[in-house]
Amino acid sequence: MCGINGYVGEREAAPIVLDGLSRLEYRGYDSVGVAVLQDSGEVSIHKRAGKIGDLSSELTDRWPTGKQAIGHTRWATHGKPSDANAHPHADCTGRLVVIHNGIVENHQELRRRLGDEHTFASETDTEVIPHLLENNLKDGMNLADALTKTMNQLEGAHAVLAMSADEPGVIVAARAGNAGGIVVGYGRGENYVASDLPALLPHTRNVVFLDDGDIAVVRAKTVEYRNGGRPVTREPQEVPYDPVSVAKGNYKHFMQKEIGEQPEAILDTIRGRANFAEARVDLEDVQISPSRLGSIKRVVLVGMGTSLHAAMIGRHYFERIARMPAEVDNASEWRYREPVVGPDTLLVSVSQSGETVDTLAAMELARERGCLQVTICNGIGSQATRMADGIVYTRCGLEIGVASTKTYLAAITALYLLACHIGQERGIIDRERMGGYLEPIAHLPYLAGEVLARGAEQEELAHEFARFDNFLFLGRGIHYPVVMEGALKLKEVSYIHAEGYPAGEMKHGPIALIDPDVPVVAVVQKGDLRAKMINNIEQVKAREGTVIAIGVDGDDELEEKADRTFYVPETSDLLSPVLTSIPMQLFAYNVAVRRGCDVDQPRNLAKTVTVE
Ligand code: F6R
Numbered sequence: 001m002c003g004i005n006g007y008v009g010e011r012e013a014a015p016i017v018l019d020g021l022s023r024l025e026y027r028g029y030d031s032v033g034v035a036v037l038q039d040s041g042e043v044s045i046h047k048r049a050g051k052i053g054d055l056s057s058e059l060t061d062r063w064p065t066g067k068q069a070i071g072h073t074r075w076a077t078h079g080k081p082s083d084a085n086a087h088p089h090a091d092c093t094g095r096l097v098v099i100h101n102g103i104v105e106n107h108q109e110l111r112r113r114l115g116d117e118h119t120f121a122s123e124t125d126t127e128v129i130p131h132l133l134e135n136n137l138k139d140g141m142n143l144a145d146a147l148t149k150t151m152n153q154l155e156g157a158h159a160v161l162a163m164s165a166d167e168p169g170v171i172v173a174a175r176a177g178n179a180g181g182i183v184v185g186y187g188r189g190e191n192y193v194a195s196d197l198p199a200l201l202p203h204t205r206n207v208v209f210l211d212d213g214d215i216a217v218v219r220a221k222t223v224e225y226r227n228g229g230r231p232v233t234r235e236p237q238e239v240p241y242d243p244v245s246v247a248k249g250n251y252k253h254f255m256q257k258e259i260g261e262q263p264e265a266i267l268d269t270i271r272g273r274a275n276f277a278e279a280r281v282d283l284e285d286v287q288i289s290p291s292r293l294g295s296i297k298r299v300v301l302v303g304m305g306t307s308l309h310a311a312m313i314g315r316h317y318f319e320r321i322a323r324m325p326a327e328v329d330n331a332s333e334w335r336y337r338e339p340v341v342g343p344d345t346l347l348v349s350v351s352q353s354g355e356t357v358d359t360l361a362a363m364e365l366a367r368e369r370g371c372l373q374v375t376i377c378n379g380i381g382s383q384a385t386r387m388a389d390g391i392v393y394t395r396c397g398l399e400i401g402v403a404s405t406k407t408y409l410a411a412i413t414a415l416y417l418l419a420c421h422i423g424q425e426r427g428i429i430d431r432e433r434m435g436g437y438l439e440p441i442a443h444l445p446y447l448a449g450e451v452l453a454r455g456a457e458q459e460e461l462a463h464e465f466a467r468f469d470n471f472l473f474l475g476r477g478i479h480y481p482v483v484m485e486g487a488l489k490l491k492e493v494s495y496i497h498a499e500g501y502p503a504g505e506m507k508h509g510p511i512a513l514i515d516p517d518v519p520v521v522a523v524v525q526k527g528d529l530r531a532k533m534i535n536n537i538e539q540v541k542a543r544e545g546t547v548i549a550i551g552v553d554g555d556d557e558l559e560e561k562a563d564r565t566f567y568v569p570e571t572s573d574l575l576s577p578v579l580t581s582i583p584m585q586l587f588a589y590n591v592a593v594r595r596g597c598d599v600d601q602p603r604n605l606a607k608t609v610t611v612e
Pocket of ligand 1: 304305306307308350351352353354355356359402403404405492607608609
């Protein structure tokens with residue numbers, strides 16, 4: 001969602017901030033703005049609906065000069081995307097500016113309280129913040145104290161940056177709750193603030209992730225932190241990313257690049273954790289005693305979107321590998337139920353970003369109830385990793401395409417390892433059984449590469465099927481979440497209507513949709529459920545439907561049953577979702593490209609969803 005970037009130092013700030021914002025474009029946005037504290041001592045604000053490139057073109061030959069700036073990409077919540085609603089927002093004097101991520105839940109009441117002496121220029125909830133700051137500054141406070149007081153007046157979760165012409169050389173940043181992160185980047189004689197790492201990586205890898213309640217006072221040479229009104233120490237950490245890893249290179253799209261990086265992502269997730277020689281799984285950030293793990297009676301997995309689909313696959317792992325009762329739910333539903341959980345529940349949250357508001361809220365609820373928590377996460381230093389008792393990082397590097405791909409397959413792999421580890425620590429997996437689980441995972445990166453090597457067939461399929469407007473995806477057992485994800489990928493990047501169903505459900509309604517214009521994508525795995533899937537395919541064919549089957553190498557009978565087939569190599573039943581997911585990603589990508597869609601930044605979508 002909204003992107004935040006700020007700079008204070010010796011260089012011209014506006015181009016740095018706009019460049020940083022362009023590296024956050026993947027988060028999703030509809031308007032953009034920058035405020036520069038000019039050398040003349042005035043604040044100059046430039047903002048508009050549209051893309052960063054539009055603003056940069058507008059500024060050509062008249063860049064505001066100044067060594068300090070804050071910038072924002074907005075994803076509209078209150079007030080439509082428009083020039084006026086774009087951030088930064090100023091107070092009445094125009095000397096104080098604010099950018100914000102989150103929702104001021106009590107903004108109407110605050111507007112009323114601010115009264116007639118404050119003039120508002122937008123429909124946003126955010127605009128109350130500079131006006132509250134203006135009032136608080138009148139009480140003789142400095143900007144940091146005024147922001148501390150202001151944050152206490154706001155309801156909801158927020159990430160805020162503010163600067164004032166009356167306090168040159170300072171940017172103040174605040175994080176309250178789970179409205180997305182704020183990262184401070186340390187340069188030499190210059191410092192940065194951003195909502196996410198890609199904006200910082202061209203300049204520095206030394207960063208501090210703000211904690212809930214933190215205020216950072218950022219100057220060119222120093223950064224001070226406080227929390228709850230008291231100074232606190234935050235030591236910078238070095239993040240293991242480099243700017244090259246977030247560049248598109250020769251690929252046309254990040255999504256294409258990230259699909260191609262999946263064998264490596266799986267390998268990196270396994271590396272150093274699966275000990276093939278000793279048939280053990282040891283997870284460096286899951287240091288939970290066997291007795292605590294032994295006290296767990298059931299597992300609840302939560303996530304949203306693609307991460308929920310990974311969690312649905314993870315449920316099979318906990319049941320079948322660790323032999324533990326497991327259930328899975330959408331985090332935003334689970335958090336508003338009255339889930340009966342306690343210290344004997346393990347909550348496994350799955351989140352690429354580690355900043356998804358509903359997933360964090362579910363974790364918060366689990367914390368209140370005393371649950372043990374492990375998170376499967378890609379976002380180093382993210383809020384989810386700070387809340388959980390254990391972490392399995394997916395080690396994918398940054399994922400820039402809005403549609404998750406490599407982090408999805410890595411999350412499935414991580415869940416598999418976690419179930420193996422917990423089963424091992426609870427003493428229910430002996431060495432021989434563990435060997436049986438580890439043997440196929442050793443081949444997984446190579447087999448994923450094999451599927452990618454067959455990508456040309458996918459391009460042909462996409463060529464043929466890109467004209468259809470509705471698709472049905474069917475799968476059974478562990479491939480039910482796989483088809484849910486296949487349908488999600490297709491709809492989010494190509495705007496085609498697609499539904500994923502457990503194939504057994506087909507006759508209970510979806511079969512009414514079958515006709516020659518609604519192609520059906522069916523995953524046919526080996527084993528007990530194969531015959532059932534073949535029956536489903538027959539039923540579709542009997543109604544003149546068109547079937548694209550995703551099957552396992554050697555299942556030649558599929559050629560006769562389906563209209564088109566795509567084969568993946570054989571692996572264990574439990575790990576097969578990793579391989580069957582790849583053709584669906586490629587299909588969605590190729591169809592979207594053929595339809596001319598903006599694959600990396602699909603309309604209305606945001607990479608990190610920090611509002612409900
Ligand atoms: C879809 C996609 C989203 C995310 C969802 C959760 O391709 O990426 O559905 O999976 O917004 O985000 P995280 O995983 O960051 O919690």
